[in-house]
Amino acid sequence: MVPVTRVLPTEEAGDLLALVREIADEQLLPQVDEAEAAARFPREVFTMLGQAGLLSLPFPEGFGGGAQPYEVYLQAVEEIARGWMSVAVGVSVHSLTASPLATFGTAQQQEEWLHGMLSGDQLGAYCLSEPQAGSDVASIRTRAVREGEDYVITGTKAWISHAGHADYYTLFARTSDDGGRGLSCFHVPADADGLVLGEPERKMGLHCDTVREVVFDGVRLPAHHRVGAEGEGMPIALAALDAGRLGIAACAVGLAQRALEVATAYAAEREQFGRPVASNQGLAFLLADMAAAVGSARATYLHAARLKDAGLPHGQEASTAKLVATDAAMRVTTDAVQVLGGYGYTTDFPAERLMREAKVTQIFEGTNQIQRLVISRHLLAAHS
Secondary structure, X not given: OOOOOOOOOOHHHHHHHHHHHHHHHHHHHHHHHHHHHHOOOOHHHHHHHHHOOOOOOXXXXXXXXXXXXXXXXXXXXXXXXHHOHHHHHHHHHHHHHHHHHHHHOOHHHHHHHHHHXXXXXXXXXXXXXXXXXXXXXXXXXXXXXXXXXXXXXXXXXXXXXXXXXXXXXXXXXXXXXXXXXXXXXXXXXXXXXOEEEOOOOOOOOOOOOOEEEEEEEEEEEEHHHEEOOOOOHHHHHHHHHHHHHHHHHHHHHHHHHHHHHHHHHHHHHOEEOOEEHHHOHHHHHHHHHHHHHHHHHHHHHHHHHHHHHOOOOOHHHHHHHHHHHHHHHHHHHHHHHHHHHHHHHOOOOOHHHHHHHHHHHOOOOOOHHHHHHHHHHHHHHOOO
């Protein structure tokens, strides 16, 4: 294991991270290769993480949360990703599904639903993207039409993690044609009549992260399942997107950290011409560049998280963290395959899996091209 020096705000946070690291080493790493090969959804792992209090870290104690700063929560996500990327992505997704309720829900809604979410008894799915509306949230077409005391929901969501395994779906649907201001947020139970699941997507990596289309075929939902005011869905979604980008940045750093560990261990043990291959300066410098990329990406997401914890604007910084960390993960995992040589290209070692998993981090939660657009808009807005 390549050591990571962390400066944490409290002794409690240090103990927490030590627990997460232990879980990653003793419970996640030993089973990840077999589970990913079998594409088995690890529901029992999410239950275990919930029981350990790791699904509630950034939420207030009054809701059953851990009341931890976001910088601590993200470092916990990073440690989980070092052990099992699909699980870490699932933790980030689940946090996104609970955030609207924690921030915009009524006291009655929070009492009814939030405790189950944070305890791990319930697992959520986040229904924002559609076949024709990924990063363009304002183009969402799924509609929720008010009929008396109910809403009737019709439309299709795409690329939904946990679909078919989730207990509820946090849904964004159009309640009017007033552009981005016409969106609303809903809490949809998984057993709602008219909720239909597509076949699992056949993906390049993250095989334990089940992804499907979710079709809402006239789903009738009581009006009290709307979270926040009607038309408030866009700010709810945008607030969650910043958090989601930071979550994926932390996941990407954990993935890259694992790749660095695999490559370093191999280089130290593998001998060629009577000496470890790590004694070759060209390969040693490659490891150094990998370590620099991981450390730089970690610092970038922690900076954004600390701004968030301080209540300061952090949209540009969240996009920067997502861009830097995921590009670093792609580069570091590719270099890890190179360090292992022919073995890196085989499934006998985890390097090839880590490289395949890294690619999607540059795509979901807004492609890295979208992150560049967001960053440039922030820069130019300061001069308008």
